[in-house]
Amino acid sequence: MDWITTVDHKKIAILYLWAGGLFFGIGGLEAILIRIQLIKPMNTFLDAQTFNELITMHGTTMIFLGVMPVIFALMNAVIPLQIGARDVAFPFLNALGFWTFLFGGVLLNLSWIMGGAPDAGWTSYTPLSTTQYSGTHGVDFYTIGLQIAGLGTLIGGINFLATIITMRAPGMSFMRMPMFVWASFITSAIILFAFPAITVGLVLLTFDRILEANFFDTSAGGNSVLWQHIFWIFGHPEVYILILPAFGIISEVIPTFARKRLFGYSSMVFATILIAFLGFMVWAHHMFTTGLGPVANALFSVSTMLIAVPTGIKIFNWLFTMWGGQVRFTTPNLFAVGFIPTFTMGGVTGVMLASAPADFQFHDTYFVVAHFHYVIVGGLVLGLFAGLHYWWPKMFGRMLNETLGKWTFWTFIIGFHLTFFVQHFLGLMGMQRRVFTYLPNQQFDLLNLISTIGAGLMGVGMLIFLTNIFLTSRKPADAPDDPWEDGRTLEWTISSPPPEYNFKQTPLVRGLDAFWKEKTSGHKTMTPAEPVGPIHMPSATILPFLMSVGIFIAGLGFMFSRDDFGNAFMGFMFNNYLVTAIGLVITFGSMLLRSLYDDHGWHIEPEELEGR
Amino acid sequence: MTTAHAEGAAGNLPHEPEKATLEGRNKVLAFWLFLGGESVLFGTLFATFLALRNQTNEGPSANDLFHLPLVAAATFLLLVSSLTSVFAIQAMHRGKVTVLRNWLLVTVFLGLCFLVLEIYEFSVYVRHEEFGMTTSAFSSAFYTLVGFHGAHVAFGILWISVLIGQLARKGLTVVTAPKIYVSAMYWHFIDVVWVFIFTVVYLLGKVG
Ligand code: HEM
Ligand SMILES: [Cu+2]
Secondary structure (H helix, E strand, O other), X not given: OHHHHOOOHHHHHHHHHHHHHHHHHHHHHHHHHHHHHOOOOOOOOOOHHHHHHHHHHHHHHHHHHHHHHHHHHHHHHHHHHHOOOOOOOOHHHHHHHHHHHHHHXXXXXXXXXXOOOOOOOOOOOOOOOOOOOOOOOHHHHHHHHHHHHHHHHHHHHHHHHHHHHHOOOOOOOHHHOOHHHHHHHHHHHHHHHHHHHHXXXXXXXXXXXXXXXXXXXXXXXXXXXXXXXXXXXXXXHHHHHHHHHHHHHHHHHHHHHHOOOOOOHHHHHHHHHHHHHHHOOOHHHHOHHHOOOHHHHHHHHHHHHHOHHHHHHHHHHHHHHHOOOOOOOOHHHHHHHHHHHHHHHHHHHHHHHHOHHHHHHHOOEHHHHHHHHHHHHHHHHHHHHHHHHHHHHHHHOOOOOHHHHHHHHHHHHHHHHHHHHHHHHHHHOOOEOOOOOOOOOOOOHHHHHHHHHHHHHHHHHHHHHHHHHHHHHOOOOOOOOOOOOOOOXXXXXXXXXXXXXXXXXXXXXXXXXXXXXXXXXXXXXXXXXXXXXXXXXXXXXXXXXHHHHHHHHHHHHHHOOOOOOOXXXXXXXXXXXXXXXXXXXXXXXXXXXXXXXXXXXXXXXXXXXXXX | OOOOOOOOOHHHOOOOHHHOOHHHHHHHHHHHHHHHHHHHHHHHHHHXXXXXXXXXXXXXXXXXXXOHHHHHHHHXXXXXXXXXXXXXXXXXXXXXXXXXXXXXXXXXXXHHHXXXXXXXXXXXXXXXXXXXXXXXXXXXXXHHHHXXXXXXXXXXXXXXXXXXXXXXXXXXXXOHHHHHHHHHHHHHHHHHHHHHHHHHHHHHHHHO
């Protein structure tokens, strides 16, 4: 019950982590099934329809329900601590964002047991995703589930933006913010401007499918390429939503374990901003083969390649940070160091793909699959591993086991390269993606076998990580405040895990790497910026949960509104939009309650603070 | 952190009660951000409409359908409602709770009139012109863009009505003031979007 009503950013972080982890596990199982099917030519392990459903759900689940929530988990756990705040700007909305994400994800995955999962690829290209070619409710689950989950993401993004703008501790100017906060700030801004586009896209597709509108139906004047534009105007920025937080994590972990300040801090900030900005101008590099013409292709090609410049700046800054530092290879740092070459390889193939004529060869082959997995798994997932190992003691008060951590790293990274390195060559030799099997003797056989073995090894790495978590959770929570001993930022100045109010007294920030600054000038703690006083806390509430349940019910109701039900009562409820109405009443009713009964929260008094 | 226990007596309120607390300032800031996102939302809908506006699939075209006097009347109502919401905020800044409430009521009333006109307009199209959601790509784009705006108006009406109720229960405080201020921002935003709709959908449909 505690967990359903909580509005504490640290608990919401843990909720995001478990929920994201669960979906990540589901997406991982789907990936393993895909790889088993492709282990040998003409395999009959899966049929074509199931395979299509699996790749669609794998991509969708991993991106929207797996890695994004884990990013949000780290942001929630870390941002308020790093900026010296007691909470986020809107604790209520924070909880609401989590629950809408969760119920959207649950809705999407219900498709497996309610008549078929979406099968048009995670990009849901029209006309493949129209009722004509995808007749089950699968794609409806996709559009409505993602719509609901996306709402949660948008709420989260706005919340982080407001938090970072207004709640920084005294003295923390923008140019003294830790890089992870900067990365989260820019990421949230991208979310704000990219997610509304997919919101509209999903609405249009829903209307085409359920209300028989004609946006993408060429026979009634619609335009199929329109979907691709809308999808990628969101979709390309989305990849920066994923990778920038990883950049932020790497920029925290490397200086800590090199005992040196981040090289080129301000160039890192501006590179991040530039990447975000350029990220909005390159969407059509996913559409070189749709026939936009040579001029458009050339422009998008060049603008895409430009992104390599700020990205390169970042890579070199990390290398220079380590240069001459006293580097310690703890588990988080292993992941961070492993990130650099792996992500760079993904970047290099990205530039290859950005060359329009070359892309005509690479498009829809395994080369593309290899590319984005180098970026997403070799970049983001390694970054998330680094961040999780790094902040685990802060989040849970327990250090993860270092030996198991190193095993996780080596099995995962070896498995990763085995899986995806060979896919570059499969792609160059002409193996198409999204095809459920292939003919023997095209030289695809051995490389596919290797790829599947690698996938298994990655699975083993995940299992070791889970074992580590399990074993750690049974030990006493005795991590010190600054468990890595070289912590540089504010989160390491308070206990692990932090008390619910985070900071007894808001700290005074005197420079970049605020805590390091105090340490080097001989202080053991931060100077407080305020006397000890009563601390205001928001009260727990079930309303965010209820609002999300309402949206979930409304979504299901709308989805089945045109179905023929054998059962008269069911037909009556759904066909007259009564189920939808019930859901909306629950949601709006909860909003009304929220607005009628203002809740002023409660206070923790100074005596109580001193008592601890 | 600032809790707002300041009750009722409007006389004691600061000049800009919506920005008196951190919570209030956060609300206003976050709402600006939210409107940034809403702009992308409507931008995408407008782009879709522009791409499909001539795809009539042998159904009625913009020129056949639109009846400018009706739309002009609706536009007038909405523009005036934006003005009355400005009056409401001015009254709030002067601490005049009753005047504030009355102007909010007028705003809601004008919004309702606008909505009634829009529903009437849609019903004429559907019944007399056989122009429904499924007629053509143009019709889908039209109903979606204009309907989305209409849904925003409807939501705004509900929202401001709830706030009027809240004002009656709790009076003007540093808690209620930011909400009223933010709802007025929302109302202006809806108005601006409508100006674009009037130009891009109706005027361009008649002449373009
Ligand atoms: C860890 C995060 C991961 C993310 C975010 C991710 C994301 C994606 C995405 C977006 C696609 C594209 C699907 C499509 O275009 O239809 C995809 C495809 C694929 N993924 Fe992953 N993936 C991840 C991990 C893995 C792992 C661990 C494996 C292998 C065990 C794997 C195997 C595959 C395969 C084989 C495909 C190709 C499907 C096809 O296009 O034929 N992925 N993934
Ligand atoms: Cu891209």
